[in-house]
Amino acid sequence: MTPNLHESHSSLWRVFLTAYTTITEKIERDLATADLPPLTWYDVLWTLEQAPEHRLRLHELAEKILLSRSNLTRLLDRLETAGLICRERCPNDRRGAYAVLTEAGIAMRQRMWPFYAEGISKYFTAHLSPEEVTVMHQALERVLKV
């Protein structure tokens, strides 16, 4: 019945899941307390800020932030009504659109970052040794390469 998954592996998976849940929950709580938007919004803002000219085609954005298309559509609706991004029609491909970061979007990301960074540190990385940080980073990158 039990496939050959070593106990140490399922046990690692369990703490991995729990760590993710508790850490993000705490960070979300901190953001909400400061009357700031949730992590998903940060993700969009940050991703756009990285992109050349602060703009990305919607499907590129969807892929980068690991979100389904329809999900992204409505997430961007919310961000757009909040004035943090705007949509621009794509000149070459008339099916498509760009999501473009606004000034307010940049400002919001900057406003969120201190809280986010504080959370990452307080709830996660502050408890790790430099070696652990290196090992985990390497390991998880390798996992993602597949």
Place this chain on the structure above:
Amino acid sequence: MTPNLHESHSSLWRVFLTAYTTITEKIERDLATADLPPLTWYDVLWTLEQAPEHRLRLHELAEKILLSRSNLTRLLDRLETAGLICRERCPNDRRGAYAVLTEAGIAMRQRMWPFYAEGISKYFTAHLSPEEVTVMHQALERVLKV
């Protein structure tokens, strides 16, 4: 503007997030393809199976699987209509109720496990060395101790 969060830390956080999302997404997809319930259901079934007599008070269960009360209420509704658990009134405390695993619940967990285990291995632990498993486990446990 940027608090003193080292680049290596935010970068670790980023891969951590991405790893979580992609891995769970893939596992969910595999389960859905096999016409099996989602991971949250597995979590409840597994947690109950660990518990003495396969039963837990709802608030204990909620705490163990890191879910809000209201969320749990409705998750259990679904599991109950599927016949995988049932509720029993608590004799001592008339406010309370137990969630109790049924035979069908046990069977379902066993049916899900091979797919789940396969996913954990294929998408996660198979790419890790034994040392990495140990280091990550230790590190994440420490993170959760707080």
Place this chain on the structure above:
DNA sequence: ACGATATAATTGAAAGTGCAACTATTGCAG
């Protein structure tokens, strides 16, 4: 150039989630 197929993004309906309010019961202070 034509039609079949693929891709981009949106939409409607359904399911899931979170917050705050609510009911019922228990336990504790005085």
Place this chain on the structure above:
DNA sequence: CTGCAATAGTTGCACTTTCAATTATATCGT
């Protein structure tokens, strides 16, 4: 014991997410 706060669980409501279907446009094979 009485009343007030705390706890257990559910419910209503608003919001978010997902799935499948839809619209519009582009691309490929012949």
